[in-house]
Amino acid sequence: MYRVELGEEILKVQDLKVWFPLKRGVIGTILGKPRLFVHAVDGISFNLRRREIFCLVGESGCGKTTTGKALLRLVPIYSGKAYFKPRKETLAKLENMGVTPDENGFVEIFGLPEKKFKPLRRDIQMIYQDPYGSLNPRFRIKDILEEVLIVHKIGETKEERLDIIERVLEMVKLTPPSEFINRFPHQLSGGQRQRVAIARAIIANPSIIVADEPVSMLDVSIRAEILEVLLNLRKLLDTSYIFITHDLAIARYICDRIAVMYLGKIVELGDARDVIADPLHPYTEALIAAIPDPDPENRKKLRDLKIKGEVPSPIFIPPGCRFHPRCVYYDQAKERDRDIRDLCPSVEPPLAEVKPGRYVACYKHEIVRQLVKSGVAPTQTGSSQ
Amino acid sequence: MALLEVENLKTYFYTLRGVVRAVDGVSLTLEKGETLGIVGESGCGKSTLAWSLLRLVPPPGRIVDGSIRIDGQDITKMSESEVRRKIRWRRISMIFQGAMNALNPVYKVGEQIIEPMLLHGYSKKEAMEKAAELIKAVGLPTSILDRYPHELSGGQKQRVVIAMSLVLDPDIVIADEPTTALDVVVQAQILNLMKKLHWERKMSIILITHDLGVVTELSEKIAVMYAGKIVEFGTADQIFQNPLHPYTQALIRAVPRLKGDIHKLEYIPGSPPDLRNPPPGCRFAPRCKMAFEMCDKEPPLIEHEKGHYVACWLYAKR
Incomplete structure (x- = not known):
C-alpha cells in the first residue's frame, strides 16, 4: 500500500533455534532416557532492513511468536546468532561496557550477558496481541508511558517527560492528548488501548518493533485504522517491523516481505504480493486455498484443501521435509519422481533462492535438489531429538 | 408459513448500571433448509439474539418484547419445561461459541453425546447407535467415542460439538x-463439513460470525447487525454486490483481500454506541459519513429491491 524506499540492513538472524526442554521424570532420569525438546523455532535465518515490514505468517504453534520473543530475548535461546546494528547512542553505551561491534557496526545480541543487553532493549520493542491484557489496569495512561522513559532514562524532568508523552500520543492519533493522559485503560476502547500499546512501543524511539498480531483482537472496522497508524509511524520514525500474523490478507496489505513458517522452520520467503499471488511451496499454497475471501460464490462449492492430516507434534518432528507427511504434492509425485521419493522423507530441504528474491524449501524445485545433491547445503535429517 | x-x-439486560438494549427490535424469517448469516462486530447483539432463539438468555437479561415463532408456535409464551421438552435441541439447537473448550474433561466423548438423547427418552443402546452414526457423519472414526476430550485436537473437538448439536435431529442449528x-x-475443514450437513440433511443453519469471509462460505441470506438492530438484510449476492x-x-x-489490486483500507471512525444509552435516531449516524438531518429519527427497515431490506434514510422515498 504505502511502499517506501527501504534502507540498509539492521538485523541479521542466523540459524536461530529455540528449544524448550521437557521435564523428565525421576525414573526417566535414572534410566538415562534422552532429553526431549519442543522445537518451537528450529533453525531460521532472515535479514531485516531499515523501514522494512517483515511478516512472519503461519498457523498457531508454528513458532512465529517465539521468534519475535527471541529477538527481545524473552525466551531462552538454544542456539543461533543475531547481528543487530544499534543506533549511535546505544553503541556508545555498549562500548563503555566493553562490547565492540564489528566493522559494519553490528553487535551479536544473543551472546551478550543480560546486563549488557539492557541498553539494546530500548532499540527493540514489542506490541502484544491483547490490548486488554498488556496494559496495567492500575496505571493511568501517562504512568504507563512514563515508565518506559524512566527505565531508559529519557527526559530529565517530569515536565520534559510529559512533553514527550503528549507528542507520542499525538503520533498515534489519541488527540487531544490532555484528554487521555489521566485515564485508566478500562476507560478506553479496544482500538484506543492498542494505540496506547503502540505509543508505549515507539516512545523510546526504537529501530525495530516486533508487532505480535497487533490487530487480531480488534473489530474489523477499526483494524485498518491501527494498520494506518503503524504505516505512518514507519515513515515518520524510520522504524522496521517484524509483523507477526496468521492473516495472509493483512500480510499482503501491510508487508514488504513475508516468511511462511511451518513447525519452526521458514518454508517460503519472498515479496509479500508475489508469494500470495504465486506460492511456490505446497504448504503456502494450501494455506492460501483455505482462506475464505468474501465472495458469495463460495457457498456453492466445497473448498479444495490441498493438505491432509494435522500438524505433527513439535517434539517429534518428521524426518526429511517436515511437511512431507501432509504434502499432497509429495503423494502425487513420489511414484514418478525418484528424487522426490528419496529426498522428501529423509533429507531436510534447504531454503534456496529459486527465482530472484524468492526463497523456498521444497524439492519441487530443481535448484533445491541440486543444492542438496551437490553437497553445498548441509544434509541433516530433521532435528536431532 | 416460514419455519x-x-x-x-x-x-434487554437489567444491570445495576442501567438497561442494556442488546437486541432491540429484530425481525427475521428463516425458511426450511435455508442458511442465514448474521454478521456484526463485537457487542452488536448477535450472540444475545442466538441465545434468545433458544430461550437461554442468561440473567439479568430477558426477552421483554416480541415473538419467536417456530412453525407458528410462539416460544416466548411457553413455559420453561415446555421449551425443554419440545423446542430446545428438538427443533432448534446450537453450537456455542467456544463450546469445544467446554466439553467435560472427566467424561468420555460418547457419554457426553448421548446425554441429551437419554433425557429425551432414547434407550442407552439406541443412543449409542445414533452417536456412532453422527460421529461418522462429522467425519470422525467411532473410536473417538471412547476418548476423553483432552485426547482430541481442536478440529476434532469442534466436530464433536457439531455432532452434539445434531443428536435430536433439529430443524435449525x-x-x-x-x-x-x-x-x-x-x-476450512469445519466449514466444508457444515456445507455437507446442510446439503445432505436439508438443515437450516443460522451462522453467527464477525468474519465476512466465513459468512459467505455458508449463507444464502445475510443480516448485518449494528448496535442491537438489523441494518441490512438480503441475499448474499445483494449484500456483497x-x-x-x-x-x-x-x-x-x-x-x-487476497486477490486483486490493493486498495487503501477504510475504517469507521469512533466506536459503537453504549447500548445502555444509544443515540436517538439512527444508531450508526454518529459514525456515518453520509449522515444528514433525517438521521435524528429512527429509520424503518425499507424494502429497497425485492428481498433486500435496509434501515437507512438514504433509501426512503422522500
Whole structure:
C-alpha cells in the first residue's frame, strides 16, 4: 500500500533455534532416557532492513511468536546468532561496557550477558496481541508511558517527560492528548488501548518493533485504522517491523516481505504480493486455498484443501521435509519422481533462492535438489531429538 | 408459513448500571433448509439474539418484547419445561461459541453425546447407535467415542460439538462463531463439513460470525447487525454486490483481500454506541459519513429491491 524506499540492513538472524526442554521424570532420569525438546523455532535465518515490514505468517504453534520473543530475548535461546546494528547512542553505551561491534557496526545480541543487553532493549520493542491484557489496569495512561522513559532514562524532568508523552500520543492519533493522559485503560476502547500499546512501543524511539498480531483482537472496522497508524509511524520514525500474523490478507496489505513458517522452520520467503499471488511451496499454497475471501460464490462449492492430516507434534518432528507427511504434492509425485521419493522423507530441504528474491524449501524445485545433491547445503535429517 | 419467524424481538439486560438494549427490535424469517448469516462486530447483539432463539438468555437479561415463532408456535409464551421438552435441541439447537473448550474433561466423548438423547427418552443402546452414526457423519472414526476430550485436537473437538448439536435431529442449528478459535486449514475443514450437513440433511443453519469471509462460505441470506438492530438484510449476492447501508459498505471496504489490486483500507471512525444509552435516531449516524438531518429519527427497515431490506434514510422515498 504505502511502499517506501527501504534502507540498509539492521538485523541479521542466523540459524536461530529455540528449544524448550521437557521435564523428565525421576525414573526417566535414572534410566538415562534422552532429553526431549519442543522445537518451537528450529533453525531460521532472515535479514531485516531499515523501514522494512517483515511478516512472519503461519498457523498457531508454528513458532512465529517465539521468534519475535527471541529477538527481545524473552525466551531462552538454544542456539543461533543475531547481528543487530544499534543506533549511535546505544553503541556508545555498549562500548563503555566493553562490547565492540564489528566493522559494519553490528553487535551479536544473543551472546551478550543480560546486563549488557539492557541498553539494546530500548532499540527493540514489542506490541502484544491483547490490548486488554498488556496494559496495567492500575496505571493511568501517562504512568504507563512514563515508565518506559524512566527505565531508559529519557527526559530529565517530569515536565520534559510529559512533553514527550503528549507528542507520542499525538503520533498515534489519541488527540487531544490532555484528554487521555489521566485515564485508566478500562476507560478506553479496544482500538484506543492498542494505540496506547503502540505509543508505549515507539516512545523510546526504537529501530525495530516486533508487532505480535497487533490487530487480531480488534473489530474489523477499526483494524485498518491501527494498520494506518503503524504505516505512518514507519515513515515518520524510520522504524522496521517484524509483523507477526496468521492473516495472509493483512500480510499482503501491510508487508514488504513475508516468511511462511511451518513447525519452526521458514518454508517460503519472498515479496509479500508475489508469494500470495504465486506460492511456490505446497504448504503456502494450501494455506492460501483455505482462506475464505468474501465472495458469495463460495457457498456453492466445497473448498479444495490441498493438505491432509494435522500438524505433527513439535517434539517429534518428521524426518526429511517436515511437511512431507501432509504434502499432497509429495503423494502425487513420489511414484514418478525418484528424487522426490528419496529426498522428501529423509533429507531436510534447504531454503534456496529459486527465482530472484524468492526463497523456498521444497524439492519441487530443481535448484533445491541440486543444492542438496551437490553437497553445498548441509544434509541433516530433521532435528536431532 | 416460514419455519422460524422472529418479530420485533427485544432482549434487554437489567444491570445495576442501567438497561442494556442488546437486541432491540429484530425481525427475521428463516425458511426450511435455508442458511442465514448474521454478521456484526463485537457487542452488536448477535450472540444475545442466538441465545434468545433458544430461550437461554442468561440473567439479568430477558426477552421483554416480541415473538419467536417456530412453525407458528410462539416460544416466548411457553413455559420453561415446555421449551425443554419440545423446542430446545428438538427443533432448534446450537453450537456455542467456544463450546469445544467446554466439553467435560472427566467424561468420555460418547457419554457426553448421548446425554441429551437419554433425557429425551432414547434407550442407552439406541443412543449409542445414533452417536456412532453422527460421529461418522462429522467425519470422525467411532473410536473417538471412547476418548476423553483432552485426547482430541481442536478440529476434532469442534466436530464433536457439531455432532452434539445434531443428536435430536433439529430443524435449525445455530452456529455461533464456530471457527473463531481454529487455524485457517481446520476452519476450512469445519466449514466444508457444515456445507455437507446442510446439503445432505436439508438443515437450516443460522451462522453467527464477525468474519465476512466465513459468512459467505455458508449463507444464502445475510443480516448485518449494528448496535442491537438489523441494518441490512438480503441475499448474499445483494449484500456483497450491492451493499446499501453505509455501515455494510464500510465494513466490506475495511477488509483486506487476497486477490486483486490493493486498495487503501477504510475504517469507521469512533466506536459503537453504549447500548445502555444509544443515540436517538439512527444508531450508526454518529459514525456515518453520509449522515444528514433525517438521521435524528429512527429509520424503518425499507424494502429497497425485492428481498433486500435496509434501515437507512438514504433509501426512503422522500
